[in-house]
Amino acid sequence: MNPFSLARPKDHAATHALLTGRRFSLPLLKGGGMDVVDHLKEGLWKPDVVIDTRHLRAPGASAPISKDGQTIRIEAWATMSEIAASDILLKDAPCVAHAVGSAASPQVRNVGTAAGNLLQRPRCWYYRNEQFQCLKKGGGTCFAFEGENKFHAIFGEGPCYIVHPSNLAPALCITDAVVHLHGGKRASLPITDLYHTPDKGIRTEHNLEPGEIVTHITLSPAPVSGFYAIKEKQSFDWPLAFACAALQLDGSTIRSARVCAGAVAPVPWLLPGVDAALKGVDLDDDKALRAACAKATEGARPLSQNAYKLTMLPVAVRRAVLMAAGKKVEA
């Protein structure tokens, strides 16, 4: 790692001042540092100051996860382990707890934070390797398009084919989550506006402005919600495809559904076609359920090595729906 200064600002205003002031030219925020340190080790980023944020407390912050009326709140600094084990989330938004509990390993979850998980950069191996100056890093080529793209996107128009790496983001997309910010022109941003597709800007995945700091996230309860991921190694690996589903049930009939897929597109991938098809489906009518979930791949355009995800995604969606309803899912 190149040398850098390490700052612990006393509050959000001081953090903002370090980000925008004259003292440092290449400031970099850090949560747990899991993704930051990876970039520093690979020589992808060369900040002159790394700014720790974990000790910063937004007004009203109490526990890492809290609930006030019908609003659930996750602090930016809440660790993934705290999210996964939160009684509030396990009861009121299980898809969030399970999505995060399924991510990475205990070592990563004990350190990685909510904000850092949302803002982590993609895992595309060309992006992560200093040797490849791909489109995302200001070069002229997407090496994945003609190269090794087994773990890449099946949705989106390019010209970059990353999958968004966050397990948390898709779960927040079906729970009306809002990301709260300090230091910019706006106080908050709906999670569904946090990310953009590569055609709208290839260098970054999110829409934060320079100097904006995530302080906390709020979301609405989705007690009938679930998550399912398919991985090469089920206990610990990046998902090949996953889905989060939130349902409203009338007995065993789906009154309404919201489904968001992950690891298949450069942004969390909402599936309105599946939502519509699931409406009115009886969970015990497996044929109808499978037919509705098959809509998940509508519009997909796989690359040379990842058509297998077309088979996987409807399975992940169906199992997420069954998990949401508390039904048994075959292993």
Next chain:
Amino acid sequence: MVSSNDPGWNNGKDAGKDGVSRRSFMVTLGASAAAASLSQAAQAALPKGQDAQPESDVRGPGETSLTLNVNGQSRTIKAEPATTLLDALRQKMGLTGPKEICDRGACGGCSVIINGNLVASCMMLAADAEGAAITTIEGLSKDGALDPVQESFIRHDALQCGYCTPGFVMAGRALLDKKPKPTLAEIKKALSGNICRCGTYTNVFNAILEASGQPPVMDSAPGA
């Protein structure tokens, strides 16, 4: 739009090529709405009479002294902010129990316990562990007696070459501290971040079951 949080701009090659940093870029575009409103927000947040650089504890980039509480002892070293906890332990303190294997948070070989939580010391800045209770494998034995997890690993021959073993033992210890009688499924989950090139997992699971006072549930590997 480039963002200070997402340093598409913070690419060494870019900065070198154009010779422009984000700072000079921002200064050049000093009148841009974003920059203007941002600095106004910063000013507004400050009490009158203070300049635009409120207090921040800043150290480095060179070596500064750093005090870590390792295995119950307070130890002060000189280290740059860019020093990982693993390097501080291995190179500055001579604690070579935690191993550097993947160096990217993916294998668990460097695992230590911090305030009761298992972490990958290769991915943590040493300065981030300041003020916390750090336990390495060297700190598990008490008064010359091995930890029950260590004893059990030996009894079950839960290793081949042994390079990954300190990480596995720490993962087992961290689990038992939180859950004295874990199920096999819980053991598998707790050890999922520890990866070994050999096939000794069965013996590892049995060792942890036994260390928690439960009978081994799986046959040991042939020859073990």
